[in-house]
Amino acid sequence: MKPLRKRDFPVEQARRFLEPGPIVLVSTAWRGQRNLMTMGWHMVMGFSPSLVATYLWNENHSFGLARGSGECVINVPGVELLDTVVDIGNCSGRDVDKFERFGLDAVPARDVGAPLVGQCHSSFECRLHDDSQVESSNLFIWEIVRAHVAPRPKLPRSVHYRGDGRFMVSGAEVSRRRRFKPDML
Amino acid sequence: MKPLRKRDFPVEQARRFLEPGPIVLVSTAWRGQRNLMTMGWHMVMGFSPSLVATYLWNENHSFGLARGSGECVINVPGVELLDTVVDIGNCSGRDVDKFERFGLDAVPARDVGAPLVGQCHSSFECRLHDDSQVESSNLFIWEIVRAHVAPRPKLPRSVHYRGDGRFMVSGAEVSRRRRFKPDML
Numbered sequence: 253m254k255p256l257r258k259r260d261f262p263v264e265q266a267r268r269f270l271e272p273g274p275i276v277l278v279s280t281a282w283r284g285q286r287n288l289m290t291m292g293w294h295m296v297m298g299f300s301p302s303l304v305a306t307y308l309w310n311e312n313h314s315f316g317l318a319r320g321s322g323e324c325v326i327n328v329p330g331v332e333l334l335d336t337v338v339d340i341g342n343c344s345g346r347d348v349d350k351f352e353r354f355g356l357d358a359v360p361a362r363d364v365g366a367p368l369v370g371q372c373h374s375s376f377e378c379r380l381h382d383d384s385q386v387e388s389s390n391l392f393i394w395e396i397v398r399a400h401v402a403p404r405p406k407l408p409r410s411v412h413y414r415g416d417g418r419f420m421v422s423g424a425e426v427s428r429r430r431r432f433k434p435d436m437l
Numbered sequence: 438m439k440p441l442r443k444r445d446f447p448v449e450q451a452r453r454f455l456e457p458g459p460i461v462l463v464s465t466a467w468r469g470q471r472n473l474m475t476m477g478w479h480m481v482m483g484f485s486p487s488l489v490a491t492y493l494w495n496e497n498h499s500f501g502l503a504r505g506s507g508e509c510v511i512n513v514p515g516v517e518l519l520d521t522v523v524d525i526g527n528c529s530g531r532d533v534d535k536f537e538r539f540g541l542d543a544v545p546a547r548d549v550g551a552p553l554v555g556q557c558h559s560s561f562e563c564r565l566h567d568d569s570q571v572e573s574s575n576l577f578i579w580e581i582v583r584a585h586v587a588p589r590p591k592l593p594r595s596v597h598y599r600g601d602g603r604f605m606v607s608g609a610e611v612s613r614r615r616r617f618k619p620d621m622l
Contacts, residue, residue: 265600271477272597272605273458292456295480297492297574305490305576307482331611338616385570389482391490393574407605412457412597414610415450417617420457420592423608425599426516431523432602 255370258400274410280317287345327372373408440555443585459595465502472530512557558593
């Protein structure tokens with residue numbers, strides 16, 4: 253699969269892609285090593301600064317790279333990458349370079365050392381904002397410092413994990429804008 | 438809408454319903470007050486104990502009830518409740534009793550003081566597991582102590598917020614069980 257062309261996107265609107273709760277691919281790089289992990293445990297925590305929390309298990313190879321560098325890129329894959337997403341979650345970066353193994357383009361980021369995944373629909377460059385819960389709870393709170401989003405398709409068909417090997421694929425979009433108070437939008 | 442009949446469900450499998458990232462209704466009760474809020478900022482953090490983190494803004498009426506009681510119920514609504522979900526997010530529990538206003542059944546929980554929302558597909562009774570980030574980051578880490586899930590429909594058509602008044606409705610389920618190493622399931 254060819255990499256998607258992405259454009260700069262407002263970081264404070266990263267929720268458009270992350271808040272629905274998709275499985276993401278987290279890329280990291282530190283001291284000549286790089287890695288990629290499949291992750292479903294994340295949540296938006298703010299708009300400005302644009303914050304997102306992730307739980308990274310401390311036995312994952314990516315944990316050390318994320319903590320050491322204080323950086324990562326959170327990438328949102330579409331369903332066309334589902335088999336790759338599963339396979340990335342089923343091997344360790346200790347043994348293989350996952351970009352090479354799975355034919356993914358490691359596109360240089362602008363502000364962090366970790367690469368973007370070229371084949372993903374959107375990529376969010378992150379710097380560690382709060383590390384106070386990393387040791388105790390494996391909880392990283394990141395600031396999204398730059399966002400890259402493919403203009404087409406407008407929205408990815410994202411995949412959402414249910415456990416037990418089962419995924420939900422994103423469905424239709426519906427708007428209730430008219431029902432919101434303007435200051436709640 | 439009539440309340441759904443729910444059954445006990447294994448707490449360590451709460452991820453089936455929460456990890457895909459749906460909008461949830463959080464119910465709280467404390468000192469004779471009760472409330473209900475619409476929330477999208479949550480993530481699974483563990484299976485056993487069954488942990489989930491939520492960001493509750495400290496200006497929300499529910500923040501005080503959650504912190505004071507150390508309890509809540511996280512309820513997953515289906516798309517048939519979407520207008521109600523939006524309206525709940527657009528008014529404050531300081532002014533109205535949202536169960537009465539929106540015709541929702543407050544069903545007594547088993548282990549916590551906050552009520553289940555009868556019309557929601559699943560309801561997870563929670564006790565505060567870690568309050569160390571409540572003051573600094575509005576982050577509550579909850580243990581799910583009891584789970585109630587409607588057997589029909591097997592899965593809810595959940596709604597997932599994108600910001601700007603727009604929602605994604607959950608789509609088809611796909612399995613990749615055969616692709617997983619057994620110990621990764």
